[in-house]
Amino acid sequence: MTAALISWGKGRRAAAAIGAVSLGLVTLSACEKPTALATVTVGSSTVTAEATPGCDGHGKDLSRKAVAACITKKGGKSITVHPGEKVRVGVDPEVAKSGWIVIGAGPVMREPSKQTYRSFDADTLFMQQNPQTGQTTYTKDVTLQVAEIGKSEGPTTMWHFTLKQKD
Structure with missing residues (x-):
């Protein structure tokens, strides 16, 4: 037994x-595979964000409608920037493999980067040029957009950050 x-x-x-x-x-x-992150560092302050809701194609190009909606989005995590400071933008290595760009008040990068981070002069990010008059003005705050570029040269993912200029 x-x-x-x-x-x-x-x-x-x-x-x-x-x-x-x-x-x-x-x-x-x-x-699910974790969402890629983007990071913005100014001095000793850092903010990190996941892709902006509605702006993550999960590796596939965003539709034209989604890109248009993502470009007009404002907000995102905020960070304060003093004039003359460096703004460092970083992305996950997987995003760097695809290539990525940064858009401030106007285009900031001429071509996509394959590096995991880049540095920018704060003044460049806050600078806007009026296409009609050619005059350059500076804004007090700007939505910084980081976009992963897909194989067909369109964005697949976008992150948004708000940079606030401190006098």
Whole structure:
């Protein structure tokens, strides 16, 4: 009788172990790939953000409608910038492989970067040029947009940050 109890106990433990492993595999398969992050650092202050809601194509190019909506979005995490400071923008290595650009009050980069971070003069980011008059003005705050570039040269993901100029 003792032998029957022992073998039944081993079977129950084996079944429990198989069940635990199966549950673990199901749980892992339900996990999504984490969202890539973008970071802005000014002096000793840093803000990090996930992709702006509605602006993540999950590796696929955003539609023209989505890009238009993402470009007009304002806000995002805020950071204060003093005139003359350097603004450092960083992205995940996977984003750097694809290439990425930064847009301030106007275009900031001429072509996509494959580096994980770039530095910019704050004055350049706050500078706006009026296309009709050619005059340059400076804004007090600007939405800094970071965009991952896809294979077809369109954005696949966008992050937004608000830079506030401190006098």
